[in-house]
Amino acid sequence: MMLLLSFALAQPPEDPPAAEPAAPASEDAPALVPTVAPDPTPIVGPPAGPPRTGAELDAATRQIASQLRCPVCQGLSVADSPSESAVAIKKEVERLASLGYSEEQCLFYFEASYGEFIRLEPKAEGLNLLVWGGPAALVLVGLGIVGWMRLGGRKTAPARAAVDPALAPYVEQVYAAVGRGPS
């Protein structure tokens, strides 16, 4: 049901404009760049590790982005989506990772603003346990019902009617023909 969210709000066009500095409208026009990016420290505390660069940064970015849900897609991770929103989040992940924030700090930072929906996989706690354990529980219940019905079926099978002594030889012939005797 949550996936329907993507229809609720207007989303960027398929070929969104490239993120580029604004063309100044006049000589006094602003440069149109943010002077201060939002600081994650009040939410997740100081970076847990040293700054990352190079291949380590790329790997951490990929690892974290693959666990975040693209907010304008259906079932795609930020790492896999080419949408502008996903690209922006991936850049923010890269910025946080480069500063040394841990994987869990990064995930928590996005969860604090978007809610748990931003996690591609819900945490295995609370009601979420229904998601994780529900299918296995249903399989067990199903197997239990099947087993109970098979066992109950044997116990509750209707008793054979008493055989007329005059017909007994014929009944025996029938049992012999089908290869089984009376239960």
Add this chain to the structure above:
Amino acid sequence: MKRGPVVLFGGLVSVAVLVAVLASGFQHDPHEIASPMIGKAAPDFSLVALEPSATGGEQVVHLAAQRSTPVVLNFWATWCIPCQQEHGTLLAVAREFGDKARFYGLVYQDKPEAIDAWLKARGRAYPTLIDTGSQAAIAFGVYGVPETFVIDKKGVIREKFTGGVTFQGMASLLNALIAEPS
């Protein structure tokens, strides 16, 4: 025990559970996700406005410096049809409450030249901030546009409107926030 009643009972229980889940789900608008930001301090940012300052220079807006009055942040874009529909309402609210609250439009994934043309055609009543890289949108957990956040005098996010706002809804909320002590 006979199987028939047991199977029937199990089926009824299963259907009852399914109906309960669906009934619960249908009571919520699937288009809305409750923002975890409500009741939390608004994330700070500094963004440059499209419009120059009163002196003609660059107008930089620091959100943290906007305390003591309620603040309305409207995330929008020119390619967003609901944004066009709510723009007139926001202009009316801003003109009604402009001296008691601050209004900012934060443009989301758009081109400055398109924004300028759009505003010239439809009017403007408050500064337009360019959210380069969508960093402010990410900090506020914006899923799409339009989304409008209302921040109280202490810098706490009190409400988030997903989709177009109404004059009455905004007015009643702003009246309540304006009446609160600083």
